[in-house]
Each structure stands twice: as structure tokens, then as C-alpha cells.
Amino acid sequence: MTTAASPPQPPLLLIEDTPSLQMVYRSVLTHAGHAVRSAGSAAEGLSAFRDTGATVVLLDLMLPDRDGLDLMQEMLALRPETAVIVITANGSINKAVEAMRAGAYEFLVKPFDETRFLGAVENALAGRAAGRPRLARPATRRPGTPEAPRPIPRSEAAPPPPPAPINATTPGPATAFVGSSERMARLQGMIRSVARSMATVFITGESGTGKELCALAVHEYSPRASGPFIALNCGAIPQDLLESEVFGHVKGSFTGAISDKPGAAAAADGGTLFLDEICEMAPALQTKLLRFLQTSTVQPVGATRPRKVNVRIVCATNQDPLDAVRRGHFREDLYYRLYVVPIHMPPLRDRGDDVIEIAETALARFAAEEGRRFDGLSPEVEALFRRLPWPGNVRQVLNVIRHVVVMNEGGLVTPEMLPDIVADEPGPAPPLPAIDGQDREPALDALIGKPLAEIERLVIEATLKRFDGSVPKAARILELAPSTLYRKIDGWK
Amino acid sequence: MTGHDPTGIFGTSTALHDILVLAGPETAPRLLQQIHADLVAVASLLLPALPPPHDWPQIRRQTHVLISLAGTIGAMRLHGLAIEMNTAAHDQDCSRAAALLPPLEADLTGLIALVGLRLPGHGVVA
Numbered sequence: 001m002t003t004a005a006s007p008p009q010p011p012l013l014l015i016e017d018t019p020s021l022q023m024v025y026r027s028v029l030t031h032a033g034h035a036v037r038s039a040g041s042a043a044e045g046l047s048a049f050r051d052t053g054a055t056v057v058l059l060d061l062m063l064p065d066r067d068g069l070d071l072m073q074e075m076l077a078l079r080p081e082t083a084v085i086v087i088t089a090n091g092s093i094n095k096a097v098e099a100m101r102a103g104a105y106e107f108l109v110k111p112f113d114e115t116r117f118l119g120a121v122e123n124a125l126a127g128r129a130a131g132r133p134r135l136a137r138p139a140t141r142r143p144g145t146p147e148a149p150r151p152i153p154r155s156e157a158a159p160p161p162p163p164a165p166i167n168a169t170t171p172g173p174a175t176a177f178v179g180s181s182e183r184m185a186r187l188q189g190m191i192r193s194v195a196r197s198m199a200t201v202f203i204t205g206e207s208g209t210g211k212e213l214c215a216l217a218v219h220e221y222s223p224r225a226s227g228p229f230i231a232l233n234c235g236a237i238p239q240d241l242l243e244s245e246v247f248g249h250v251k252g253s254f255t256g257a258i259s260d261k262p263g264a265a266a267a268a269d270g271g272t273l274f275l276d277e278i279c280e281m282a283p284a285l286q287t288k289l290l291r292f293l294q295t296s297t298v299q300p301v302g303a304t305r306p307r308k309v310n311v312r313i314v315c316a317t318n319q320d321p322l323d324a325v326r327r328g329h330f331r332e333d334l335y336y337r338l339y340v341v342p343i344h345m346p347p348l349r350d351r352g353d354d355v356i357e358i359a360e361t362a363l364a365r366f367a368a369e370e371g372r373r374f375d376g377l378s379p380e381v382e383a384l385f386r387r388l389p390w391p392g393n394v395r396q397v398l399n400v401i402r403h404v405v406v407m408n409e410g411g412l413v414t415p416e417m418l419p420d421i422v423a424d425e426p427g428p429a430p431p432l433p434a435i436d437g438q439d440r441e442p443a444l445d446a447l448i449g450k451p452l453a454e455i456e457r458l459v460i461e462a463t464l465k466r467f468d469g470s471v472p473k474a475a476r477i478l479e480l481a482p483s484t485l486y487r488k489i490d491g492w493k
Numbered sequence: 494m495t496g497h498d499p500t501g502i503f504g505t506s507t508a509l510h511d512i513l514v515l516a517g518p519e520t521a522p523r524l525l526q527q528i529h530a531d532l533v534a535v536a537s538l539l540l541p542a543l544p545p546p547h548d549w550p551q552i553r554r555q556t557h558v559l560i561s562l563a564g565t566i567g568a569m570r571l572h573g574l575a576i577e578m579n580t581a582a583h584d585q586d587c588s589r590a591a592a593l594l595p596p597l598e599a600d601l602t603g604l605i606a607l608v609g610l611r612l613p614g615h616g617v618v619a
Contacts, residue, residue, distance in 0.1 A: 016559065018531055018558055018562060019527050019531060020531045020562065021565060023516070023520070023523070024512055027515050027520060027524070028515060031515055062554075089560040089579075110561040111561060167497055211577040
């Protein structure tokens, strides 16, 4: 009896037009045990791609006979499962970013070191071997309620716990997004699509829209889903501890460092590191994060040697990141490195009837948890929910429904059962009195001469007063996330 | 070790040596010849394009190759100059290009000479 041999692995396809560089890359790859087929032009590369069945392609974006990006798109159209690692010279990073958005698996900026080069290839090969999509996998963290992002501990001092396996029949996190609106359908398709690459994902959206859930979905649909998912809130950790939280420290490196600590980047090795509120990161740490992204190495505080790690970065903010760059709060080079695949989480008010589906799903779940029986939402409540602006988004809906379930015995949910802040909601916030040309100058005169921070505070306090202290309403008028407003108010105490 | 390098083109980098060791004794001479040939090809197209009126597309193309090639073999000063010249070409910045021309030309020709010294028949080993 003979044992069936596994089919031979197709060679790596290397498309590079500078002959000496082609020889160097080939040497590195063959030395590491890989079979390689080389091509010096786009035409030759495409022909080899068709002939060899290559599943991993190393592609120089600047080719003499055709744009490398265009070639990549043709290859992905022929075999969408191909992992294309684009290689380009420093100075063409925008081109590489464009390639990532078009479906490249990873990009390398020349010159790169051997370890990073081989690491990218091995990750790509591992991803192919794992197959995709995988609909249910273990994960480190999952949200506890439909669409509810797991709150990130405000002072997470230690690395997160090891992965907790989840029942294999548990649906993937993308199915945890409740809502059948077209926007959410598009979003879920996008998550599945970007998950397979190593591209950095930049999630934007208001507070409560489910940014962490989105990050978790990207992780769980990716080839690295069996690895850890580590979440870190850059805005919640004191800046002087953040470096240690991200990169770790060695015992004795500073007062209070009583033992070695690996840090989030090392804890995420083989998995995904989710950096929430990335725009809150201190400038000094931004520099270190950039170096980490360029070298894939971490150097714990007090350590003498860096350590290589294999981490995919997903980050999020409720701010406009480009505005943070313009204001000088966020490094432009880091922005371009991170803002590869942007995903915007839509606010609930733009998701049509999703609010009803979310509320009903949450009602059923919370009722089961509390051992109560509810019969759904009354038409009046449904109408009210459709009308409300929901500045706190999904998180606010979940809080409202939780309140209903806790404070009532059961039955049909009517407006009287809702918390006051929702039941009394008059709809769109009343406009502030207009200041016409004549009145504007005296109003501004009172502000001239004051520092901008004080002017901001005066305006925020006046707006809060106008809305009887309601932060969500004031935040909506000021076009800020409520969490931002809370943070500012806390800062004044 | 990068052998005789009076101009400091390689600095302390051992990248070229490492690459040749990795390539092995059979491939290393061919690889060295190819690196030399590629550098000569870049120089033959780049240096005539640099003086006014500046052939900007050609400068961009050739500095792009030079960034990768110089960086890969550890000629980091030339690598940096190539990046700067590439940026100047993108911006069509004549004065910047003029300022970069002498050091870039000196390092490029120096590098070609250094690599040439290592070619079979010149008696210098990697």
C-alpha cells in the first residue's frame, strides 16, 4: 500500500527587473529552502504566474513594461487567493499603500533585511496553507452583547489573559453585527475581504459604533485567527506607562518594574494588536510605533536587545486622523503607514431600520439573561427609535434596552418604560440662536484675548448649559463624540 | 568586512559581504558582476540626466533603482543621497538637484570602482 504524497508546493514567483536584486532575493529565498521562479518583466511574470500556479508572488511595483499594480490586479483576478507581497523602494510608499488597498498581502520597502523578507513570505505561505475563509475560530476576546464592543479596561496594567477557546459552532464576529442595512452588508463584505491580507486596517467612527468589534472581526476572519487578539486603548493608559504597556519592560528598568513584562506587541505575536484611540498616543511613542512597524521588532524598556515579532496592526479612532495630522498631533509618516485600509463604521442614525433590529435582538438577549419575558417593541417605541439621533450609537441603544429589561417585569415595550433621557427626546436638537452680523462682534469681543483652550471651555460649558447638562446633546451640537466631551470635562476637574 | 574602502562608502556595513556569503562560492562572482553591471547601467543613464536642463523622469527612474541597489549592498550614504535626489526630481527642484549632484556622483563612481576591485581578476576578495 502506498501513501498518497501531498501535492508539491508551487514555487514562489519573484518579479523584479533589476537583475542583481533579483539574484539577491533569489539567494535569500533558496537559502531558506524555498523554490523560486524568477521573472524580470511584467509579461514574463504573468506568463510564469499562469504556468506555475504560484500562490505567493513577490512583486516589484516599478517594472519596465507595465505598472506593477496593474499586473497585481490581473493576477488577483485570475487567482484571488494569491498572496502578493509588493516590494518597492523608499520614496514610493504611497504606491505600496495603494497596492495594499487593491488587495496586496503585504508590502516591503527596499532595502529590507533578510528576516523581515522571509517573515513576510512565511506568513503568506502559512496563510495559503490555512485556507480561507474560516467562519468560526478561537479568539482571545469577544464582545459580550450583540454589537457591543467589549469595554477596554481603563487601566489595563498587565498583558491580557491567554486566548480562551470559543465553541467551534459560534458564528464569527461579523455575524454579530446586527442589522440588514445595505451599509452594513457592504461593511461585512469589506471586513472579510481585508481580513485575508496583512494590511494594516484603520477603523474610524463615532463612539459606540462597534470599532473594536470590527477589529475583532478582521482578526477572526484572517489566517492568524488562532493567534491572540490584544486590544490596547491608547487614550486610557497614562502616557508615562504607555511605552511599557505596548513594548514591555524588564525588571528594574524603572521604579515599580518588579518583574519582566512582555508588553502588548509581544503578547500579540502571531496574532493581531488592536490600538484603540490611536490619535491619543504621545508623540514620543508614535516614533517608537513607527520604528516597530518598519522593523517588526520590539525593545522592552530597559532591554538591551530588540526582539522580532509577527503582529498585524489594526487601529481605531473616533477622531478625523487626517485632521490630527494637520494639527500636528499625529505623525504624518505614521499616518501613511497605518492608514492603509480604512474602514468607516457608520453612525446608527445612518443605518435605517438597523436600530430596530439591534433593539429587538438586545431585548431578547437581555430578557433571557434576566429571566424575563418581553413581547417586543410597541409601534410607538419603534417610531421613536427611528426618529432619535442616537449620539451614543449602538452602545446607547444597548444601555436603553438594558434599562428597560432591568426596570420592568416584561410585556410589550412602550414609551413609558423607556428611561427619561430617551422618552423625553424631542427629536433633532434645537438650533442655537443665530448670531447675526451685528450681534456677532460683541459676542466675539468677550472672547478676544483669551487663550484658545479657555474659549473652547467657555463654548462647551455654555452648550452644556443650553442642553441642561446633557453631554450627548451638547456633543451632537459641537460635532464631537460624547466620549471626547467627557474627557475634556474630566480634564477640567 | 567590505575590504578596501578609503572613501567610507560602505561605512561599517557588512551587507555586501553577507550577501556574497549567502549566495555561496559558485554564485557570488556572478552576483558581484551583476551588481557592478547594474551600477554601471544606472550611472550611464543617471549622470547625463542630472545636469540642467534635468531629465526628471529619467532621474526618478534611475534613483529609484539606486535607492534599492545601494541600500541592499550597504552603501547607505549613497542610498540616502539617492532618496533625496528622487525627492528633488519629483519636486523638480533644480537647486536641490544641483547641490546633490557632486556627492552623489562621487559616491556612485566610487562605489562602482570599489565593486569593480572585487571582480574576479582584481585580487580583492569579499
